[in-house]
Amino acid sequence: MAAGLEKACHRCLSHMAGNVCFIFGLLAFLALPLTMAFVGVKTIDDCPIQPMIPLYLLVGGVVGSLKVTLLLYDTTRMRSLLSKSVVIGDDDDDEYPWRQNAHKYHVHVVLSTFLFIWFILGNYWVFSVYVPNFIPPFHRPQDYCRKSLYIFSVFVLALAHSALVLLLSCTACLYVCSRTSTREDYGQD
Template structure:
């Protein structure tokens, strides 16, 4: 039973990693964290009312870029392993070449957990000063935030919320489809 699940996971990972669209999509997605880091660096002192907003963009952009770069490296490594396994054939001792990258699993988990916690903190920092003054008031010159910085931060958070909702919907659909197909395979209603 476990070997069958492992073989199905291997086939699924092989198809995903072997897809050139995945690598193209990851390269395109790399633009967002790089832009976040750039905006964070450029506007580090432009939001005195909540100085953590530019820091949120900077750290999230750097760690996000690292995460996407590791995903790109893993996908490229998987493509080379798959092409090697096609040349060698199925006589290879290691039936599952993706196991060679299994030690990186923990790095991905730690980075993902950090990014999720950083995302929650970013929500707090950005929305705790929802619609701040964009022009420094005369009587309190520290109570403002640069408009382009704040709007970009809200955009990044809205994009992340949309991605989480989409991921949740896809997970629910996969769960429902797996249960429906399992019941039909065994003749249950």
């Protein structure tokens, strides 16, 4: 059973890595963390009421760019390995080409964990000052946040929340499908 699941994962990953649209999608997705880093740098002093908001964008953008770049590298590496060839037989004990080295796996886990914790902190920092003053008050000039910075931060968090809900929904659907399917559904004995 585990070998069948591994083969199914191999086919799925091979199909994704072989799809040029997936690579272009990753390249397009790289625009978001790069934009986050750019906005964070440009507005580093424009939110005195919560100075962590521009820092959240800057650090999240840099680490997110690194994560997407590593995913692009892994995908192009997988494409080159697949183009060289892999026909996997049932009794083939060789490593599948999509398996990563342990250190690369740990790098992805560390980056993903950091980004998730940073996302939680970003939610706290952005929503702790929900709808701040966008124009500096005369009596307290430090109690404001630049409107474009704040709106962009809320947009980034809303996009991340949407992606998280989509990911969790797909995972739940896959789990339910894997629990309800049988070997007869796939024509296997």
